[in-house]
Amino acid sequence: MNEKRHMGLKSLNRASNTVIYILLIIISIVWLLPFVFIVLQSFRVENTYQVGYVIPQQWGLDNYIRLWTSDFKRWYLNTFIIALASAVLITIIQLCMSYTLSRFRFKLRGPLMRFMLILGMFPGMLTMIILYRVLADLGLTQTNAVPGLILVGVASSGMGYYVSKGFFDTIPKSLDEAARVDGATRFQVLYKIILPLAKPIVIYTILTAFMGPWGDYVFARYVAMGTSAGYNVAVGMYSWLTNDQINNWYTTFCAGGVIVALPVTILFLCLQKYYVEGVTGGAVKG
Amino acid sequence: MASVKLTGVKKIYDNKVVAVHDFDLDIKDKEFVVFVGPSGCGKSTTLRMIAGLEDISEGTVEIDGEVVNDLQPKDRGIAMVFQNYALYPHMTVYDNIAFSLRLSKVPEDVVFEKVNKAAKILGITEYLTRKPRALSGGQRQRVAIGRAMVRDSKVFLMDEPLSNLDAKLRNQMRAEIILLRKQLDTTFIYVTHDQTEAMTLGDRIVIMKDGYIMQVGTPTEVFEMPKNLFVAGFIGAPQMNFINTKLINEGGKYFVEPFGVRLPVDGEKGEALAKRKVQTRDIVLGVRPEHIRLAKPGAGAISCTLIVNEMMGSEFHLHVETKDGTRLIVRVPTVDLNKAEREELVSGHEMAVTFEGKVMHFFDPESQTNLLV
Numbered sequence: 001m002n003e004k005r006h007m008g009l010k011s012l013n014r015a016s017n018t019v020i021y022i023l024l025i026i027i028s029i030v031w032l033l034p035f036v037f038i039v040l041q042s043f044r045v046e047n048t049y050q051v052g053y054v055i056p057q058q059w060g061l062d063n064y065i066r067l068w069t070s071d072f073k074r075w076y077l078n079t080f081i082i083a084l085a086s087a088v089l090i091t092i093i094q095l096c097m098s099y100t101l102s103r104f105r106f107k108l109r110g111p112l113m114r115f116m117l118i119l120g121m122f123p124g125m126l127t128m129i130i131l132y133r134v135l136a137d138l139g140l141t142q143t144n145a146v147p148g149l150i151l152v153g154v155a156s157s158g159m160g161y162y163v164s165k166g167f168f169d170t171i172p173k174s175l176d177e178a179a180r181v182d183g184a185t186r187f188q189v190l191y192k193i194i195l196p197l198a199k200p201i202v203i204y205t206i207l208t209a210f211m212g213p214w215g216d217y218v219f220a221r222y223v224a225m226g227t228s229a230g231y232n233v234a235v236g237m238y239s240w241l242t243n244d245q246i247n248n249w250y251t252t253f254c255a256g257g258v259i260v261a262l263p264v265t266i267l268f269l270c271l272q273k274y275y276v277e278g279v280t281g282g283a284v285k286g
Numbered sequence: 287m288a289s290v291k292l293t294g295v296k297k298i299y300d301n302k303v304v305a306v307h308d309f310d311l312d313i314k315d316k317e318f319v320v321f322v323g324p325s326g327c328g329k330s331t332t333l334r335m336i337a338g339l340e341d342i343s344e345g346t347v348e349i350d351g352e353v354v355n356d357l358q359p360k361d362r363g364i365a366m367v368f369q370n371y372a373l374y375p376h377m378t379v380y381d382n383i384a385f386s387l388r389l390s391k392v393p394e395d396v397v398f399e400k401v402n403k404a405a406k407i408l409g410i411t412e413y414l415t416r417k418p419r420a421l422s423g424g425q426r427q428r429v430a431i432g433r434a435m436v437r438d439s440k441v442f443l444m445d446e447p448l449s450n451l452d453a454k455l456r457n458q459m460r461a462e463i464i465l466l467r468k469q470l471d472t473t474f475i476y477v478t479h480d481q482t483e484a485m486t487l488g489d490r491i492v493i494m495k496d497g498y499i500m501q502v503g504t505p506t507e508v509f510e511m512p513k514n515l516f517v518a519g520f521i522g523a524p525q526m527n528f529i530n531t532k533l534i535n536e537g538g539k540y541f542v543e544p545f546g547v548r549l550p551v552d553g554e555k556g557e558a559l560a561k562r563k564v565q566t567r568d569i570v571l572g573v574r575p576e577h578i579r580l581a582k583p584g585a586g587a588i589s590c591t592l593i594v595n596e597m598m599g600s601e602f603h604l605h606v607e608t609k610d611g612t613r614l615i616v617r618v619p620t621v622d623l624n625k626a627e628r629e630e631l632v633s634g635h636e637m638a639v640t641f642e643g644k645v646m647h648f649f650d651p652e653s654q655t656n657l658l659v
């Protein structure tokens with residue numbers, strides 16, 4: 001009788017698993033289709049405009065070659081410089097900020113943390129007009145959009161302290177104290193003891209700091225103000241999608257999309273293990 | 287090797303809580319001083335102020351004659367062992383011990399020599415390539431001690447280093463700390479809440495309560511001449527029995543009358559009372575459990591009923607209740623009793639106890655201080 005019930009449970013389990021898997025497969029197909037579609041279009045050479053079929057009739061690398069003869073090169077470089085500089089600077093500032101808030105006790109520490117939390121709740125778009133004004137006065141718009149965008153991204157980076165502070169809080173303070181007695185300065189404590197222990201969160205910070213500017217569109221477009229030399233890839237490539245351009249550039253646009261996705265995908269695949277650990281570790285323990 | 291001097295040291299936290307009040311202490315070169323007291327008495331805070339991990343609100347700390355109040359921990363010439371070991375989890379045992387040497391740019395061959403020497407002394411050579419998580423509690427504590435050893439510091443600070451270990455390991459490590467102290471021959475300041483550790487390790491013991499020093503003295507001094515009721519109760523296990531009674535002065539001869547039984551205070555204690563011209567008065571009488579003897583019922587014996595008998599192996603801890611309901615603890619060595627006497631010791635057994643004048647302690651019920659200190 002027990003065995004019977006056991007068998008019953010087993011088949012019920014199997015049935016529910018089957019349903020779950022079918023559902024998951026459908027969702028993944030829906031989710032993956034656009035990517036597959038874009039990759040396929042990027043290799044199509046017979047037409048440059050949208051067609052009624054998915055599989056190209058003629059395959060080739062023409063679209064990719066055309067990318068490198070267009071302004072895309074400049075946009076890509078712009079984006080890469082912005083993302084890389086932001087990633088480095090934001091990571092340094094954010095980790096230092098988090099360590100400070102986690103370990104030091106100073107006047108107004110609590111109010112400062114709450115203030116930043118509340119500030120962070122306002123949509124960034126609200127600041128666009130005044131930020132543009134400031135950047136314009138500094139001469140950091142249009143052709144100089146790249147340093148302008150780096151400045152804007154880095155300036156507010158300290159406010160994203162929560163996740164890494166939460167992670168740092170879980171590392172016992174006595175490790176800092178032991179290291180300080182051992183002769184380490186505060187900075188040595190951070191990079192010799194705390195950061196190696198917080199590797200997942202460091203990688204999480206680098207990844208998010210890199211991906212933010214990499215996919216930025218609204219602000220980047222606003223700061224570049226129609227000057228192609230100041231575009232990043234998102235803004236530049238969007239200019240190919242206007243009514244009078246799309247028929248000329250559609251497949252090149254798809255090739256650009258693939259190239260844009262590549263570094264982020266590679267970065268993500270390499271660091272995926274730490275990324276998951278970083279997000280969940282910080283959240284649960286923090 | 288250095289002396290440590292604390293003058294009027296005070297710790298006031300931001301929320302105005304005073305953790306340590308006017309702490310004055312002179313620690314001599316190569317002395318082993320133990321801070322002991324219940325949790326929250328300020329002993330760890332005081333140690334951390336000496337280490338530089340906690341700001342000093344008032345007063346000065348001097349190490350080797352130099353005021354170190356504003357010096358960073360690394361510049362104070364101290365080494366410290368933490369309660370939770372505080373080993374760096376991402377480094378091997380070797381790297382943990384070598385950390386401070388590398389920070390001070392010691393050549394790698396000297397580092398190698400020093401780490402191996404420390405490891406040999408502590409018996410952890412075979413674990414040098416392991417990470418701390420692959421070690422047992424006792425081994426971790428050895429690594430923590432090793433890390434402190436290689437610094438060749440002037441003062442060795444230990445913050446409850448044994449309290450995370452199990453009882454057996456604690457006894458073993460305690461003996462090893464005594465040996466270590468002989469080898470290092472430096473000044474030690476050791477914090478613990480365990481009076482056994484304090485008694486066995488310390489040249490001098492500082493007993494603290496609520497941020498105040500209750501008594502400073504050698505283990506013998508604090509055991510035989512506790513300054514007040516707190517020290518008397520804190521040092522010694524099981525703790526001293528306290529009896530509210532009267533001290534009677536009859537023409538220079540002294541008596542106490544616990545539970546209506548008149549006992550003479552003769553010998554040294556009687557002379558000391560006479561010298562101080564103590565008059566008849568109320569007192570709290572203190573007697574240690576090991577100083578109470580079993581007696582035959584009759585004159586000079588306090589009759590009582592046995593409540594609980596704890597057999598400790600080498601001795602019995604007898605919890606007895608007197609006629610007025612006061613509980614006393616009596617410690618009787620097992621070898622002092624024959625088989626028949628042992629078998630009598632069951633709950634409800636009517637018995638009698640007594641003690642002599644030389645083992646009595648006299649405290650003022652108001653100020654709680656010892657009348658003879």
